[in-house]
Amino acid sequence: MDIISLHQLLTSVADGKTSVEDAATSLARLPFENIDYARIDHHRSLRKGFPEVIFGQGKTAEQIAGIMEKMRVQENVILVTRVDAEKAESVIARTPDVKYHPDARMLILKQGDIPIHGRGNILILSAGTSDIPVAREAQLTAEAMGNHVETIFDVGVAGIHRLLHYRKQIEEATVLIVVAGMEGALPSVVAGMVSRPVIAVPTSIGYGVSFGGLTALFAMLNSCSSNVAVVNIDNGFGAGYMAAMINRT
Amino acid sequence: MDIISLHQLLTSVADGKTSVEDAATSLARLPFENIDYARIDHHRSLRKGFPEVIFGQGKTAEQIAGIMEKMRVQENVILVTRVDAEKAESVIARTPDVKYHPDARMLILKQGDIPIHGRGNILILSAGTSDIPVAREAQLTAEAMGNHVETIFDVGVAGIHRLLHYRKQIEEATVLIVVAGMEGALPSVVAGMVSRPVIAVPTSIGYGVSFGGLTALFAMLNSCSSNVAVVNIDNGFGAGYMAAMINRT
Amino acid sequence: MDIISLHQLLTSVADGKTSVEDAATSLARLPFENIDYARIDHHRSLRKGFPEVIFGQGKTAEQIAGIMEKMRVQENVILVTRVDAEKAESVIARTPDVKYHPDARMLILKQGDIPIHGRGNILILSAGTSDIPVAREAQLTAEAMGNHVETIFDVGVAGIHRLLHYRKQIEEATVLIVVAGMEGALPSVVAGMVSRPVIAVPTSIGYGVSFGGLTALFAMLNSCSSNVAVVNIDNGFGAGYMAAMINRT
Amino acid sequence: MDIISLHQLLTSVADGKTSVEDAATSLARLPFENIDYARIDHHRSLRKGFPEVIFGQGKTAEQIAGIMEKMRVQENVILVTRVDAEKAESVIARTPDVKYHPDARMLILKQGDIPIHGRGNILILSAGTSDIPVAREAQLTAEAMGNHVETIFDVGVAGIHRLLHYRKQIEEATVLIVVAGMEGALPSVVAGMVSRPVIAVPTSIGYGVSFGGLTALFAMLNSCSSNVAVVNIDNGFGAGYMAAMINRT
Amino acid sequence: MDIISLHQLLTSVADGKTSVEDAATSLARLPFENIDYARIDHHRSLRKGFPEVIFGQGKTAEQIAGIMEKMRVQENVILVTRVDAEKAESVIARTPDVKYHPDARMLILKQGDIPIHGRGNILILSAGTSDIPVAREAQLTAEAMGNHVETIFDVGVAGIHRLLHYRKQIEEATVLIVVAGMEGALPSVVAGMVSRPVIAVPTSIGYGVSFGGLTALFAMLNSCSSNVAVVNIDNGFGAGYMAAMINRT
Amino acid sequence: MDIISLHQLLTSVADGKTSVEDAATSLARLPFENIDYARIDHHRSLRKGFPEVIFGQGKTAEQIAGIMEKMRVQENVILVTRVDAEKAESVIARTPDVKYHPDARMLILKQGDIPIHGRGNILILSAGTSDIPVAREAQLTAEAMGNHVETIFDVGVAGIHRLLHYRKQIEEATVLIVVAGMEGALPSVVAGMVSRPVIAVPTSIGYGVSFGGLTALFAMLNSCSSNVAVVNIDNGFGAGYMAAMINRT
Amino acid sequence: MDIISLHQLLTSVADGKTSVEDAATSLARLPFENIDYARIDHHRSLRKGFPEVIFGQGKTAEQIAGIMEKMRVQENVILVTRVDAEKAESVIARTPDVKYHPDARMLILKQGDIPIHGRGNILILSAGTSDIPVAREAQLTAEAMGNHVETIFDVGVAGIHRLLHYRKQIEEATVLIVVAGMEGALPSVVAGMVSRPVIAVPTSIGYGVSFGGLTALFAMLNSCSSNVAVVNIDNGFGAGYMAAMINRT
């Protein structure tokens, strides 16, 4: 309900074409759909340029499939995050055209090709091989939102020459996502090399005082490089989404 | 043993109707029942208006059934919280007329209808679909205590228009319970809309720095709205109980 | 802008008495006042039954006095919390009719008597003498909101007979506020004695693993008594506000 | 090797009855037995009045049985703590005369009756039914060390009359062990009633901000009663051991 | 009000010597004194063998002096803990016969000699010189409660021979208090040498991950020696009190 | 030293115009200046589009002035963050043309006008009046980097209508910075309204379980809106820098 | 690519033997191998004296085997850490000549004997039997790196005479690794006995406030002995590696 529609509605009331009761109802009605266990925000696509993404954790397969059923009427692509293999199987039994990506633990339903919207390349770097699943979640998200995405995995700071080898590719990206666990040092080094925004993603890889990613998170928030902002631990999805937003700006 | 009974007892001693020994015993005796592994507080119903609620965690099915056996002699409704499906089945094998609510993980034994005591409506809102189990625990508790309860699920702050849509229903409630995980922002927004007490319930939904609900809890305790008080993480039961207390006031 | 006003406005548009432009402006306009460093929410008194309370921490004396200046045009009583003595003096120099309460660290501006709105008594208990300042903040807040408030200080659980002595007064209160530092055990014991809502307020009194009140807070959230809800550490104001809300219900 | 033995040894050297080499060896030799994966401290019984207790966590059944095999040559009673049912079964297969106590998760090998050494009674109280396993570990330990032990379970502070009912028994104990989870308030109340040392044991019973017993632990360390000292979470063994030490003093 | 007094009172009522009203009042009356900001627990001396100790933190000098004024009517010795030099001076101005111990930050008022009640010696060891103030608080407390106290300071584990030098004195103590900051290792080593109860006191001495004494506290709670119980950080008073309780047992 | 320069250098060596020794030196030499206590990164302006920003915390006024002295030869604008008033005065005594902004605690040295580089508007919102200093640091930084910046202060979620009032201005911004303390809910609500990247800045405003901004930080990282990335607590500078990077993209 | 090679390359360019293009490529090329999910750092052996060690956690068996396949072409010995039994079996199915050490959870592939490089003995002590797996990981690592390693297990501080028994062996070691869980006191005592570097390894053995090894870690970092440095919890590998580095110095 934007300002233009508001004027039209009020003009229509002024002209007697719309009754006061109807206008009041219309002004009060908001574009979402109530299926008891969920209020599906159909307005989001309009408002935010991308439909609601289903957070799979804590939802039953029935609920996920039910929400997808309602959303697919209007949306070209639907993402579900944080779905384990068993639940995914159960969703696919109900919605066969959805595809499961086990490494990223995502379900993706595409009802057509996704055109490229982003103006430049999004580059995703990971510090280690073990960080790849989170990087993959970022990649799938950014691609689903219409971006060209490149990846460079396993270029942690303990062998700095591996990173420096990719200096050119790093400098040419429009937005960078840097995924790292353990001490989370990679974003600082990468951000120090470029004049582009860097989204840092801590991962839960590590043990002892890695605290399930907390140390990497705090290290990234303390980065001595200033062009770094951070998302939640293992939140590849959020990083991909944020990068897509920036790339569209 | 209220002050009137004390006077009556002492008068009875003064009148020689009650012996000193009996009075001493009576003054010392307290209304609970000892079944070795539990001291059942039969006095509670009288004192607090609702019988003791059995905390299921860490108790065996035998212990739960044993306590219910003693309580049902005196009580119309008995609640058991935090019971997983397997333990519930084992309790039901011993006490067949108890009903299990798997989403709320509660066992409820009703021996008759529960009259409505509360003066107004209790409204329960949840931020997401994944928060519903905790909301359900609050609902079942408040209903078992004789209240009319309404629910609105999945109205989180990322699509604020969904919440605003229910403004009238929100403003008409007597007490509100707001259930949210992740950043726990919903209680602040809801409390800002009403002049009623809001009980905020953080849930363990989330990952990374949600810390199993700790972030939502702390956010709610820091609410910039003043008509908010908070219960423990995932403590739907406590929220329902507290709301019932307020609604009865 | 309630639903009745909306109908009136739309009727007025339908009747041609209000132009479309004016109605759009009116619908968009919201009742707050912009003084650059603050958006004063004049609407709050209408919406929540009590005007905005000024959070003194982090504001300059100039800002506090400036906000009070705007608010006093409309409000009968204005509260400012978390003001140290030096800042209070500086505010009073600008607004001489405001009164400072050093123990509660509050500034209160009253422009008339405050009628009693609450239906019953609010009883405030403190575990120790050192907890009195926080209890006082709760007391001043609840009184400013039109409640009759009683207090019992220094009845901690280490000498349980002191608490039991006040059993009658405790049982007769409509809402209870229990203030405690250190191990924060008092709310559990008090709540076990009554069938009324208890607002627990942890204080920062203690040392070592009292963690500035965190232990008391967590103990209260873990209360084995169910009629307890909790506010932030040292948040006497919030407890008084919440109790007033409940007492008005 | 006490001071008398030292004199005897040196006298023996002075008298030429012991060679310098032998004396050096003897002075250097210390009374423990090396079985590669363990240095069994046979000296402990002499030094501390009770043999080494085997900490079962992180040891294999082979290692536990191996250590017991060596210890049983010298000791009348052997305790193993923190053994789950599966590992216990595997130990019993190797050492059939050991007895498993599943609630306390202890293995106990007795090779004779244990005489009562303690001068008074040790009284163990638990706040809830769910705390019984930890209380049982304390009980078994103190009994194995030759003490008379009494127990009162499920007398939490939410129904304070249950506790007051046992006032006489509480006042007559020589040492008290108080076991509680959740808010851990019981030790403060009990300690306030007696002039005896109270050992407080926090348990991991609870959820949310009980933090697996941390809140109860911190509450107990902050007790406003001064005759309280605390052991680790769920450390019934340590409490029983400490109480036995005090009761023997 | 013990069970004998209860019988006497009831007999007196039965005999008509005491009126029902008087008996009711008498049963309800509890032995504490209300001076508004404090409920002085005169009963404590009777119940616990030592009068209430005043916790100085968060109390004004007026409040401390006021409480002492009431207590001195009945008590031979009064302790006030956690009083800084400035506040102490202000109390002494009001109560000249009180003595301030700056290292222990205690005020002590003695109205006569304190006879020795304890059966054995209490030995206090400190790991470092910087831990002495906390050790001193324990010493003053235990002495005020009628115990013979010995001290050995600066025998930390980095030079284990210093500790072993005092082996005989250590073995002869009835109760031991071990005070240590930093890694808090001393209580484990000392407790391993004796068959007596050890009260461990963590201090806030250290920096970085000493966390103001938290690391020492946790280390002590994790002691591999079983005859160790722990009090709060820097709580020399509590350790002295607990040791006195044990020594009196 | 980019790839073109490398080719030129090597060509020059191939042509004999540059000696091997000189080339080796040149390849090894990197563009920073060593003034003992600092290695000034003159290369940064070239590499990152903005000169090194001086982190004032922990540096002496002498060091700050010394670094500025070297930088001003090459740079048009120099920022120093986290400088308190006293240190600022001492720096200004050495470098009179630097300007101090006390609310943002920044020193800024401008040697000319700063042209606007950013393509759109950066909008900074703050939840409360007390958050303004951090917002101001973001504003000064983004402006110094050549952006047009707008601000809306004190639009916290407790009076959501104030925020909705600015919906149009919010929707038109290219990048948004949202500054909030306490429960940190504002970024989620704002991000839910727009399809632009939102940089969330937690502030240390609050008390108790605000943990100096930690709760706000964690709430923001848990945002249920996906177009949010976060910087360190009170890091207005970093937010302004990151927003400038995005706005330049 | 060391400084000598650089000179040779540049001389070759100067002499016309190497084209500019080839030199540029050569300077840019760095010695690692890209197998998509990993950048294998073949340069490490040269640079650090030991090949890259594979961190098994979070990697699939396919990835581990794939990396080994590439490394074995060049390396004599390959270590894989943090591999559970199931994954190990799956790797061995692909790479039959690798050997699994279940206690240390390591896979080791040796393609020849490992000569002794270290100058002295590395001595590994463990406080308890339960700490042996971590000690074993340290042992296997140090041996694989060419050191002579000795071990003494189960010499915790609760029976200090066991430790003192090995004083000579302890004093003769060149580097010491001390492994301990619970209160982590052993490194302080051992370090106090020697003039050699001590690497302290906290283990996750313990419960309650052992916090999975955190307490031991912090205790070790707070050691009152100065010749102690610490590695991550359960990081036997890191300790072995560091000790090997020191022993080679």
Next chain:
Amino acid sequence: MDIISLHQLLTSVADGKTSVEDAATSLARLPFENIDYARIDHHRSLRKGFPEVIFGQGKTAEQIAGIMEKMRVQENVILVTRVDAEKAESVIARTPDVKYHPDARMLILKQGDIPIHGRGNILILSAGTSDIPVAREAQLTAEAMGNHVETIFDVGVAGIHRLLHYRKQIEEATVLIVVAGMEGALPSVVAGMVSRPVIAVPTSIGYGVSFGGLTALFAMLNSCSSNVAVVNIDNGFGAGYMAAMINRT
């Protein structure tokens, strides 16, 4: 008292040259000096190759001077750490030949030149200018222990070329100390460049989630480079001491 002396003593007893009493005394006597508030460990120099270092925190100037007085009889160099300027002045008034280093907050008393013992160079790197005081404490300690020390300050990872510039100097050091605050990334990068032991020192430089150095500490413990061991936050002294131990090995 080494094994040779023991033999000599026992031989002397066997020969009748030493009486049994004298030998017993001699065996029991240990080489430390008792000055009431301290047990000075004169044995340490012999045992550990360097005298006891005085930890200044929590000690009075009198105590520090008193300990120095006793130590200077035997020792060539005495270090006191963690002394603020005011306390230093007070110590110097008592011991005029001691020198204060304000940046490192150390007092050093030298009674002669210190010969170089170390075999190679110790190199100290700091990430930022603000980390220099901690680096200086390491430097002064290592130099006092007879080492040649080099320093490179302000080479943080945000401008990686500055670090790479010093590659040769870094590779030539025997032991490296790397000092960093904020995200603590520098040790990982440096350790990845060398085959030498690296001692990492976290500093408390930073704000927000730097947690006073905790984030840097945890990052360093999680280093993906294996030749890193860590000391406590701001513990430059410990790093210098440990490096000296390694350099002497």
